[in-house]
Amino acid sequence: MNQTEGSPEPAEDTTVLVVDDAPASRYAIGAVLRRAGHQVVPAASAGEALIELDTRQRAGALPDVALVDIGLPDMSGYDLCRRIKEVPLTAGIPVVHFSAKPVGPGDRTRGLDAGADAYFTVPAEPEEIQAVVRAAVRGARFRTTAEAKAGRLSLLAEAVLAVQAARCPQELATAAAAGAARISGGPAVAFVSGPDGELMVGTSRRRASTALPDTSAAEEVVRLSERLMAGRSGVQSTVVPSPMWPPGYFRAGQSESARLMVACGSDTRPPVCVAVPTYAVGAGGAGDESGRLLGRLVHAAALAAEPLLMYEVERNIALTLQHSFLPKRLPEMPGTDVMVRYVPASRHTEIGGDFYAAIATPDGVLVGVGDVVGHSLDAATVMVEIRHALRAYCVDESDPRVLVERLDRMLQRYHPQATATVCLALIEPATGRTRIANAGHIPPLIIGDGDARYCGASGPLLGVGLDHPEPTELKITKDERLLMVTDGLIETRGIDLGVSMEHLRQVTAEASADLGALCDTLLSCFGHERADDIALLALRLTEEPGSPA
Missing domain, CATH: 3.40.50.2300 (Response regulator)
Incomplete structure (x- = not known):
């Protein structure tokens, strides 16, 4: 017409x-x-x-x-x-x-x-x-x-929220890949470098995580990303032809061209990279709608990586600090056998202030566990100070109540915003006499042959300035074991602590008499992906105690 x-x-x-x-x-x-x-x-x-x-x-x-x-x-x-x-x-x-x-x-x-x-x-x-x-x-x-367009913007908003909610670099990589897949409608892969150089690779559900290219292929992608960002800022995009892109990232065993989106949170941080097959966004990359949205996503991921990487550095410092002051092997304690365990919180949670101590004093063996309230490098630092102060006080004092009161005053003076829980027990190996002072902590368990019971010691936590009661006294035998734990072992959100304590008591009653096996059983039963640190201390007498003098 x-x-x-x-x-x-x-x-x-x-x-x-x-x-x-x-x-x-x-x-x-x-x-x-x-x-x-x-x-x-x-x-x-x-x-x-x-x-x-x-x-x-x-x-x-x-x-x-x-x-x-x-x-x-x-x-x-x-x-x-x-x-x-x-x-x-x-x-x-x-x-x-x-x-x-x-x-x-x-x-x-x-x-x-x-x-x-x-x-x-x-x-x-x-x-x-x-x-x-x-x-x-x-x-x-x-x-x-x-x-x-509104639907795609909604997908972008959901993807950005997911990367901002990531608790560790690996979660960030997985969230970025999943968001890129939803925006592009195809498979996606994301690369995020950790603070120690460890490379985190995240894949979308459209691509199974099995049979991915080896580590050298991922490192080559990172090197390519670094060259792309050299001297540049913002979001950079390029097409990598199939001969140069490692096969298998999008579909197992298949070589495909990739659209690479790269951004850095700062000049000092490694780039964050998101890749999708070119058929999902077209050759225009950042020039088409999907490409622009992917660019905004990778920029948000790079910004989210900044605090995560800084936190990982802080967490590694705190872990190093704790491990350096919590040796796995304790000095010989006359008349006793002592076993300890320390497990940091899951990788995506903050570091805590849990600790244990075992000190030989003129009046017997002093053992204890404690937990500084809070999760940060500050909590770990206060933990170290409490442990050092306890060792210093034990030079001329071994009474658990006196030690608890001194630690209380130390916190109030030097760390008025901090609080902590601690449980100390002084054991006379020759008699089995045990005196326990508890400052807001889970009381120790006395484990016998097929039975376990809490000792019942209690008192206010450290740092609040309240009076502490006289120590609880009891006598342990060679056939019994003393177990002290921090609440990170059993505390679970949504479950009453009393229920968890009863579960712990039942498990310990049936556990092996060997201290190492006891600790391993507890960690196997309770210690997976915990949100808090875990400290354990188990003690038994090596000789049958005699009658008190």
Whole structure:
């Protein structure tokens, strides 16, 4: 069809459903639309139109617009419009009502209220019919585009929240890969370097984590990312042809070209890299919509990596500090056998202030465990000070109550914002006499042959300045074991501590008499992926105690 100057551009190839029970009218409207380049699907009734829509819905080829006569034989055009709009998959089809009979404003209002987009009266000029169809299709496509863009922005927002919620570099890599996969609609992989140079690789669910390329391939990707960022800032993007991209990152055993998005949180940090196959974003990369959204995601991931990497450095310092002051092997304690264990919290949680101590004094063996309230490098530092202060006080004092009171005053003076729990026990190996002072801590367990009981010692925690009661006295035998733990071993969010303590008592009652086996059993039973540090100390007498003097 020739176009005259000033006429509208030819309509894009669209499909129009024409629903009219009058054959002549249906033919005339169809002819006008076909001349304008549209494909026409005729229907003589509402029922026939609904069957046609259902068939095309299953085939994924719904019409772009529906022209519906108001006066259909089986139901009104208004009701047909409502039926179309009630189904989610067809609700986006614009509906244009028409009628050969004169109608008033009320009839037009009924059509709009039913969900229709426009109305015209037949006979109508071909230009009017074509213009109405173009406008309806243009509006529907605009809405579809806007909805799709809003959906992609929603996916980006969810992905950014996920990377910001990551608790460690590995979680960050996994979250970045999962977000990139949702945005691009294909597989994705992300690379994040840890503070010690360890490389974290995250893959999306669209790509199984098994049979990934080896470490050297990942290191090559990082080197490529570093070269891409050299002397640059912001988000950098490039296409890596399949011969240069390690096969297997997107689909097992297959070599594919990759779109690489790279960003750095600062000049001193390694880059964060996200890669997707080029078919998922197109060759335009950052120039297309998906590429721009992926760029924003990788930038957010790079910013999120900054505090995570700083925290990992702090955590490693705190762990080094704790391990240096909590030796795995203790000095020989006359008349006793002492076994200790220390397990830091799960990698994605903060470092705590748990500690243990075993000190030989003129009055016997002093053992204890404690926990500084809080999770940070500060908590670990206060833990070290408490442990040093305890050793210093034991030079001329071994009474557990006196030691607890001195530690209390030390905290109030030098760390007024800090609090801690501690349990100390002074054991006379020759007699088995045991004196226990407990400052807000889980009381020790006395474990016998097939039985275990808490000693019942209690008192206020350190740092609050309250009076501490006299030590609890008891006597242990060679067949019994003294167990002291920090709450990190058993405390679980949502479970009453009393329930967890009873579970611990039952497990220890049935555990091996060997101290090492006892500690290993407890860690095996309770110590997986804990949110807090764990300190254990187990003691038994090596000689049968005699009668008190």
